[in-house]
Amino acid sequence: MPTASFTGEYPQRIDGKGRMSIPSDFRRVLEANDPAWTEGLNPSLYLLYGEHLKDRLEAYTVAAFDEIARRIMAIRPATPEEALRKTMSQRLILGQSVRLEVDRDGRVVLPARQRQKLGLTEGRLSSPARGTISRSGPPPPMRRRSPPRRAHSSRRRARASIP
Template sequence: MGRRFRGESHHKVDAKGRVSIPASFRRVLEAGDPDWTEGLNPNLVIVYGDHRRNYLECYTMEAIDEVDDKIAALPRGSMERRMLQRMFHGQSFPTNVDETGRLVLPAKLREKIELDKEAFFIAAGDTFQIWKPETYEEEELSRTEAWLDELPDDFDPLIYLDQAKDQAGGGDGA
């Protein structure tokens, strides 16, 4: 597994749809592109999905290859494979970072998420997301806050990591 994206930031979007990618994100894109070498621009895939997805999800080449391998492992002709192919192959946009560290987001993608003058970038492990800042605040941030409000004040979310280890069969063997 390659490097992970970390952090969040706001960036201006110009009239041509150009937006700077956080520098730390560019390093992860470079590390996640097997064809990248010094002097080249790293490749990535932007998945925009169907009408329910109101953000753009950006995958390193290694991350999208992992998704593609899992889709290819599904039975040919199955509804699951066809739907995942549509979502990850059809509703996606392969691109690269330009010489100045920016992405050029086509009008279709900007219109889909109603992106105008500013974009909000947030890391999501082996992907990062691009949101219209107001949409992120209204939907994702409020969802997280509502989830946390239901938990006791002394709750530590790291407890979920121990549960994940136990579910994966990685217990301590006791």
């Protein structure tokens, strides 16, 4: 029985054509949460790329994205601030997302605009899962490890002698 949500973290590669493999565990989650999916068809996902996400993309199952869209559309603003919040949600979430189909080889093609946002032509991505979403972006930069600091030798001896 597949899990109902994304779990784990997967390092991934993207090729020069923008193709990225979807981990098989994630594909099972997509299938289980795509109401239109049946055996023999390819599941879909929603890719959110709004500017509020800065240097990352978010992938949602169809069911999760449909629920988000339903909630946004159900907002009945009572104040100008609530109306603005609804408008911004519509623009950033509904207006800056795209539905992608997983191909028969288990890949999606990231649109050029989204690759440009991440500064990718090809290379590595990091995809940590967050339950109903999976975030993709360039892997965090490697941090230089500074050499361990040496404690003063008399302090080391003093600590070592304490029972």
